[in-house]
Amino acid sequence: MYEELYEKLPDANRYWDKLGLSRPEAPLSKDDLDRIIFAHQSRIPFENLDVCDFHRPIKLGIPDLFEKIIVGNRGGYCFELNALLDALLQDAGVKTMACLGRSLKDRGYVYPILHRGIIVTLGDERYIAEVGYGGPTPACATPLVDGAELESCGQVFRVELHDGGWWHVIYRGTAARLAAARERGEDVAPTPVFALLDAPAALTDCVPLSYYCSTHPDSVFTQWRMVNRRTEDGNVSITKDQFVRVTPEGKETRTVESEEEFRALLEEHFGIVLPA
Template identity: 80%
Template structure:
């Protein structure tokens, strides 16, 4: 019944081709993992179109995820993207631990456990390997060291251990704004992003959680259209009907008014071509 959750990738080389990378040699280093995570975030968008626009069931079976995301050049949300990425890391010889987590964005209440993450071990050190969270998220492996602060692509993050088992990822702000604040500029308020429970999850645990995310009327995934991806110098996103493109030169924002415009943006900025 759940065997497909544990199957191998149908075509590993095609996955590496989707990422625009050569298949790395084992054992992977931290630099390798950073490079792969960044390429994944740039190549494969976070998106919930099957849930929000088409009301299609979400399969977490590896063959179905491969067909959708790699062969079909689509994206997905955490239960899809991190499941497929986990399989890729395992094929590359990386020790991984599937785990569960939650958003830490301030909604006035504690958000339920509705995130699927990965903790990877390289050379005895443990990292969060995240390619399935909508953002902001580091473009690199996240060291599981309490109090660790690091910069990734101009963004500064901190890791905190809470209650002996929850790893919190905190967005401290852009490196430029933090530097300006030190020189007497406007202070930057840190923003909690997500937390992972440091305990192994069975892949079957993800099935009911994904079903809630993809079907329940209270789920943000059924309410809001969300598409985003990292770019070499920023990011691009569509949330509800709002298109945002961030580059080194600045920020562009506009309202998406028609379905034709939405499809054009999807193809131009996310490489997604929807069927008629």
């Protein structure tokens, strides 16, 4: 029943081609992992269209994920994207640990554990390899070092170890905004993003959690469509009926007025061509 969760990739070379990368030589370095994460976030979008628009069941078997995302040029959410990346890293000889987590966005209550993450070990160092969170999130490997700060694509993040083995990823703001605030002697309020529990999760644990995310009326994934992708110089997204494109020149926002416009934006900016 659950064997497909643990199967190997049908075609790792096709996955590397999808990322626009050559298969790195073992053992992988931190730079290799950074390139993989950035390419994944850039070339494979985060999206929930099967859940929100089409009400299709989410299959978490590796062959099913490969067929949907790599062959079918689609995206997915954490239980799909991080699972597929985990399989790719294992195929490349990397030691990985599947783990569970939660969103830290302020909703006035503690959000339930509804996130699937990856912790990677390279030599003596451990990192978060995240490609399945809607954002903001680092576009590189995140070191599991309490108090560590990193800058990624102009964004600054901080890592904190909390009680119970929870690693919190905190968004500090853009590097430009932080520098300007320092010059004025002001503080920029940090934004907690997500937390991962530093303990191995069985892949079967992900099945009921993903089922809740994809079917429950209180799940954010069933309530409105979300599509986003990192670009070379920013990001592009559709949330509900709002299209947003961020570049160094600024932010473009407009309302998506029709299904035809939505499909055209999907194809142009995310490489997704939906069936008629």
